[in-house]
Amino acid sequence: MKPTTPLLKVDNLSIELPAGFDRKYAVENLSYTLEAGEILCVVGESGSGKSMTANAIMGLLPSYLKPSSGRVLLQGRDLLVMSEAELARERGRTVSMIFQEPLSALNPLMTVGEQIAEVMLVHGEGDARSRDERVLELLDYVGLPDPASLRHSYPFRLSGGQRQRVMIAMALALEPAMLIADEPTTALDVTTQAQILELIRRIQRAKGMGVLFITHDFGVVADIADKVVVMEKGLIVEQGTADDVLNRPQHPYTRRLIAAVPHPDESATRAEAAGEPLLEVRNLQKTYRSGGGLFTRPRIVKAVDDVSFTLRRGETLGVVGESGSGKSTLGRCILKLTDVDGGQIRYRGKDLVPLSQAAFRPMRRHLQMVFQDPFASLNPRHTIGRILTDGPVANGVPMDEAQKKARDLLALVGLDPSAYDRYPHEFSGGQRQRVGIARALALDPELLVADESVSALDVSVQAQVLDLMQDLQKKLDIAVIFITHDLRVAAEVCDKIAVMYRGAIVEAGPPAEVFNAPRHAYTQKLIAAIPGRHWNPRAAVA
Template identity: 80%
Template sequence: MNAQATPLLRVENLSIPLPAGLDREFAVEKISYNLHAGEILCIVGESGSGKSMTANAIMGLLPEYLTPSGGRILFRGKDLLAMRESELEQERGRSMAMVFQEPLSALNPLMKVRDQIAEVMEVHGERNAEVRDRRVLDLLEYVGLPDPANLRDAYPFRLSGGQRQRVMIAMALALEPALLIADEPTTALDVTTQAQILDLIRRIQKAQGMGVMFVTHDFGVVADIADRVVVMERGVIVEQGLAADALNRPQHPYTRRLIAAVPHREVHDAKAAAEGDLLLDVKNLRKTYRSGGGFFSKPRVVKAVNDISFTLRRGETLGVVGESGSGKSTLGRCLLKLTEVDGGQVLFRGRDVVPLSASAFRSMRRHMQMVFQDPFASLNPRQTVGRILTDGPVANGISYAEAERKARELLELVGLESSAFDRYPQEFSGGQRQRVGIARALALDPELLVADESVSALDVSVQAQVLELLQDLQRRLNIAIIFITHDLRIAAQICDRIAVMYRGEIVESGPPEQVFDAPQHAYTQQLITAIPGLRWNPRLAVL
C-alpha cells in the first residue's frame, strides 16, 4: 500500500453530539483517520467508546436523534454526510457494505438465504434472476459454506452462528464493494469459528483489494488481522498508527490497559487446591435430548452429557471448556438440578442430589448457586437490586433486616456502592450488572459457584475486573467454582484444572500447564491454535 495514495475513506474532524443529560457531550468528538484500499484498519475500544457510532455514521445508519454537527466523511473523495438519502443508498451495498455483530438480528428470519442475497443484487439493478441465482451459489461457495446448493434454500434460524455470519459476508460481497465495515463480527462466536471468520475476511480482503474497517474490543483480534489501529476512549481517538506499534509499543495508558486486560496464563497453586476437602463428586452423569421424528424419520438424539465423571474440592476452580454444542452449559445445569439427568450421580458433600425431589433439594440449593451469562436477562428489571439480593435469604428464614445488612455488605464486596441497593438493574453497565449477579449468587453463602460464560459478553477490561473479583472472592470465602467458558485464554487465567468437552464428553483434563503445553486430544489442539493473538502476546505465546 502506498502511504501517499489518496485514501479510500477519510474521516475529518467528525463530531456527533449526544442528547442532553448523558454522561458526556459527544458520542464522537473531532475524530480523524484514513483507510486505504487494500488495508485492514481496526477501530478498538470498549462499549461506549464511539467505535460503532463511527461505522454507523459512514453507512448512514445513525438513529434520527443523532446528527453529526461537524466534520466530513469522504469516500472516494465524496462527502457522505452531504449526500441525499437516494445517493447514499446507491453507495450503500454497491460500493460499501457492512457486516453486523449479530447476524440473526440482521437477517430476515422469514426469507431463505438465497432470496436475501439475491435481493441485494436486484435492488441495485441486476434484473436477471438466472444471473442472480448463479451469483448466490458462487458467493456461498466463496465464503466456505458447506453444500451451498442446499444451504441457499435454508432459513437463517436453521444455521449455526458461524454459518449465519458467512451468509452476512456473502451478502456484503454481492456487489464487490470497495469498503467493507465489520462491526464486532466475531464477538458472539466460539473461538474456532472466530478464527475461521477472521481468516475468511483476511483472504477476501487480499483477493479483492478492499479496504476493511474492523470494529473490535479485543486486541487479540487486532494482532491477527490489523495493518493499522485506531484506539478510541469515550468518543475521542487516544492513539492511532501501525498495528505493530500499538501492540508492542503502546503510547497511551488506555491502550496499555486494554492490552493488559487480554486474558493470560496464571501460575496456580495446584497443591493448595488439591488439599481442600472433597465437595463435589460427579459419577457417570448422562443427559440425552431427543427431538423430531415421525412415521418416516427417526428422532434426533443428542448425548449432551455422556458418561461424565470428575471431582471438585473446596477452594478449587475447574474450567469446563468447549464450543457451543459441546454440552458444557447442560452439564452446569444438571449439577444444580436445573435440568433433570438421565443417569449417574452428583454427590454434593457426600449426598447424591440426583434422586432428590424439588422439596428435598430446596435446603441444599442455597449451597449451590449459578452466575449466568447474560446478567440483564437473569435480573428482574422490575425489582430493585435490594429486592433481588434479599428475596433468597428471606425465603430461607433470614430476617429482612439481616438480609439487607448482608446485601449492602455484598455490594461493597463485589466493588459496588451500598447505595446500589435502591437502584434498578437497567441503571448499571453490563459489568456492574454481572457484579450484582455475583452478589446474588453469594447471598446464601454458597459452597459451590457455577459460572456459565459469565464474562463472555463483557469488554476485555471489564472481563478482567470480574475475573479478578471471582478469584479474590474465592480466596476470601474458600468456595469451589466451576467456570464454564469457550475461551481457553480465560480458563488459563482463572482455573486450577481444565476439562475440555467435545460432543458431550470430557476428552482431556488436567492442570492448565499440562493441557496447554502438551495437549493430547486433536480438539484441544484445535482450540489452542484458534486463540486470537497467540503469536503476538508474550504471555500467550508460551502456550
C-alpha cells in the same frame, strides 16, 4: 509524484449527543484514513464511540444524532452531504457492512438465497438467472456447504458461523471497494471465529478491499490489523501501525486495555486443594431426543456423556468447549435444573440425583449459579436490594439481617451503597454482573457454577470481574465450576481444566499441562484458534 487519495478519509468528525447524556459528543474530532487493500482495526470498550463512524458512513445514525462538523470522504466524495437516495446507491456497491448479530440483521421470513439476490435486485444488477448464478457462486466462495440446497434455508436453521458467512456473501454481492465489519466474531466460538477472520483476510487480499474492522478484542487485532485506532469516550487516544500499538503502546488507556487481555502463564503451577471432596460427579449421563415420527428416527444428542470429576473446597474447575459441547447442560445437571439419565452427583457425600425437588430444596442454597446475561436473570421491576434479600428471606433469614447482609455484599463486590435502591437498567453490564455475583453469594454457598459469566463483557471489565471472583473465592473458600468457551480465560483463573467435546470430557489437567502439551486433537484445535495466540500482551506493557 502526486499523492493518492485514500479509500476512506475521516476528517475531524464530531457527532453531538442530545442534552442529558454523560458527555457532549458521541465522537469528537475523529481523523484517520483507510487505504485500499488495508485492514484498519478500531478498538475500544462499549461506549467508546467506535461504531459511530461506521454508522455515519452507512447513513445509519439514529435520528437524534447528526454530525455537527467534519467530513467522511469515501473515494474522495463526502458521504455526510449526500441525500438518502445517493447514500442508498453507495450502500452495497461502494461500501458494505457486516453486523455483529446476523440473526437480527437477516430477515427471518426470507430464505438466505432470496436475501443475497435482493441486494443485486435493489441495485438493478442482472436478470433473475444471472442473480441466481451469482447467489450460488457467493455461497460457495464464503465456504458454505451445498449452496444449491442451503440457498433455500431460512436463517434460523443455520449456525451462527453459517449466518455470518451469509452476511459476508451479501456484503460481497456487488464487489464493493470497502467492507465494514462491526464486531463480526464476538458471538462466535473460537474455532468459528478463526474461520471467519481467515475468510475476511482472504477476501481482502483477493479483492484488494479496504476493511474497517471494529472490535474490543486485542487478540483479533493482533491477528488481522495493518493499522489500529484506539478510542476512549468518543476520542482517539492512540493510532498507528499494528506493531507499534500492540507492542509499544503509549497511552495509559491502551496499556490498560492490553494489560487486561487474558494471557495465561503457561509455566505456572498451582497447588492442589486439600481436604475432602466437596463435589464428586461420576458417570453422569444426559441425552436429548427430538423429532421422530412414523417413518423417521428421533434425533438423539448425548449432551453429557459419561462425565466424571472431583472438586474440593476453594478449587476452580474450568469447563471449556464450544457451543453444543454440553458444558452448560453439565452445569444445569449439577444444580438439578435439568434431570439426568444416569450417574451420580455426590455433594458432601450425598447423591443429589435421586432426590426430589422438595428434598433438594434445603440444599439449593449451598449450590448457586452466576448466569451469562445478568440483565436477563435480574428482575427489571425489583430494586437491587430486593433482588439480594428475596432469597435469604425465603430461606428463613429475618428481613433486617437479610438487608444488612445485602449491603455488606454490595460493598464486597465493589458497588456503591446507593446501588441498594436502584434498578438493574441503571447499571452497566459489568456492574450488573457484580450484582449477579452478590445474589449468588447471598445464601453463603459452598459451590458456584459460573456459566459464561464474563463472555459478554469488555476485556477490562472482564478482568475486573475475574479478579473479583478470584478474590471472593480466596476470602470465602468457595468451590467454582467456571464454564467458558475461552480457553485463555480458563487457563488464567482455573486450577484445573476439563475440555468437553460432544458431551464428553476429552482432556483434563492443570492449565499449564493442557496449554503446553494438549493431547487430544480437539484441544489442539481450540488452542490453535485462539486469536493473537503468538502475541504476548504482558511483554507489551512490561
